[in-house]
Amino acid sequence: MNISEIKSKIESALPGVSVKIVSQSLLVEKPGNLTRVVRYLKDSPEFRMDYLASVTGADYLDYLESVYHLYSMAKKTGPIVLRVRVRRDEPKIPSLARIYRGAEFQEREAYDLFGILYENHPDLRRLFLWEGFEGFPLRKDYLQEDSEILEAEDIQWLEEHGIPIPEDIRKQAHELKQQGLRALAQKPTKESGV
């Protein structure tokens, strides 16, 4: 079954739902419709997409995206790739964890690293990073500490352990500390992919 057939089947079975074909995958235009589409794909005897292989996020600078790879274990077919796009400032997507248990950890991971809020998730906490971690590291605008610039505390520690530090580096770190900044560097931004 090719992708446009799947699209027309979904649209005829679910009135009011519109999907778009984006690079061999189906973009569900309204995030709120995602659960309906997934339930249809899972329950209809034609598809029987009972296995959610992978859930992940992606950042395209203008919007955040959540990508789902669905397979059928019963019919040994697949994948059907679904994607949902949301605004960066309000990244709310309905959770699939109540339909597929397998989405539970994967959605927590995407929340942890991208900050996508999966609504109605049973336990949406950070998965890998600790509580109170600021920011979402896989977003492209996440500022990372620059390992080339030492912080004032690092310099103090190194000097206590007898490692000589060049004067200009010490001065730079001191200045940053005076400004109340930690050593940060701007990451270059790339152009959007798909």
Added chain:
Amino acid sequence: MDEKTVTVQDTNPMDTETLEVNFGPQHPSTHGVFRMNIVLDGETIVSVKPVMGYLHRNHEQIAENLTYAAVMPYTDRLDYFNSMANNFGYALAVEKLARIEVPERAQYIRVIMAELTRLVNHVSVIGFLLNDLGAFFTPVLYAFREREKILDIFEAISGSRMMCNYFRFGGVKRDVSDADLEQIRKIVQKFPAFLDEFEALLTKNEILCMRCQNVGVLPPDLAVNASITGPVLRASGVNYDIRKVDRYSIYERFSFRIPLGDKGDVYDRYYVRILEMRESVKILEQALKGIRPGEFIHPKSTSFLKLPRNFKPPVGEAYGRVESPKGELGYYLVSDGTPQPWRYHVRSPSLINLTVLEDLCVGHKVADAIIILGSIDIILGELDR
């Protein structure tokens, strides 16, 4: 167990209290730095909450800042027991993305390496499971004796025992010599005898049976719903093996069967792994018969070996998956036409197979939680990424 905190919920002296036990992260039975918060009623488990991230290094972000070729050595460090399988999945995903052909000999070498890795993984996992059961180190050392021979082969072929970094886009890094193939033939020939001995030691052992049978039963519908893959899924009786379903690489040329369990308990997971090793030996025998001299890497891809920055896959995305010894190992790649991947995601079987940990453990004794965890087979390098 590291710490015990008693939560006093009621002042009535006749009331029973639940005990919250923090299991891990520094505990040998967690196979790394994995932590579980277990709530116990007496010795029976009431709830299990896994806590992970102690080995988190944001593998995906590291990869997004590197060239495609430079990610390969990092994939070794995901599931550090099966670096060849990790390489395989990543190479497959990139080849799908950039539409690279792989020559026949390279395909054979890949299959041989992947199946040897499966032997290494399953034999050690069974050893560790027995360690968790209390059979202290005898089965592990028998397993490691066999693993050692295979790791020697990996060292001779790829240069490193565990961090192989052997696969390249469109082939493999170096050719396998006839002497190495002869050595592999010898190992494969002797492996069934070792398995017979291993089984004589374990399979009908009454203690093993009593500890493992009917413990941590995973019903097939829950297994499918929770996206469980690999031997854990097949032990529950669901016939799903990506080698058969996707027929990636050249797996359609080999005849092998997929062992299935009927109950889905710890014992089935143990026995499915034993049977899978026997099937792997069959695949290896056929592959070693079928391998012919030829190119070990596609001539078009050799130019990228010297200049990784010139390797720019066309704009698009790909999801490549392989049946790693732990389950479905998937790589999701998005290319924006630059030498670095825009998005790189690893679908790690260790993490997703843990979804059902609580369902398996609740109602069993605390000692069973450890063998259930051991039978799921997690590797923290892959789980935490």
Added chain:
Amino acid sequence: MIFGSGIIRGMFVTLKNFATSYFRKPDEGGLFTVEYPEKRIPLKERFRSFPFLVYDGTPENLRCTACDICARECPPKCIYVVRAADQDGRPLRRPAAFTIDYSVCMNCGMCEEVCPFDSIFMDHEFEIASQDRYRELVYTLTKLLKSNEYFNNIRPRDAQAVDKKRREAEEKKKLAAAQAAKPKLDEPPKPV
């Protein structure tokens, strides 16, 4: 079957393994461990530990041209190269400083693969443990340089292939130079 027979059967397996470990060969189920460091297992030729730089003849005659490709392609970014310059500040084709932080290096062998001048290769030396990460494990140019004979010694097959390739390239270069020089001799230089 009688209850307990499985255990007894297993005990026989361990007993058999215990007894035969004394006279079997290592690859047939005997003792396969050696008492390191007194005894060692011979290293495989392709074994890779850390990178080193090759020189021909004398250390001044090193192959590295400070092109910086290895430093750029190194996945954990543990190589630092500074190109040498003459008195006028023009860059020379040799490194002024070449430093590898061995405590960051992850032995992947990428530098060896991408080097266009056959200069950097993976060593067999792995016993580099020390108590000082900064003084002992940050390898500078002098510590990294090793002779081509050493390379031939540890990895004969690879080294011979590299030597052959270099010889052929040199002969080709000589031939090309000779051919380029020839017409100049035959024809008198034209006035411009």
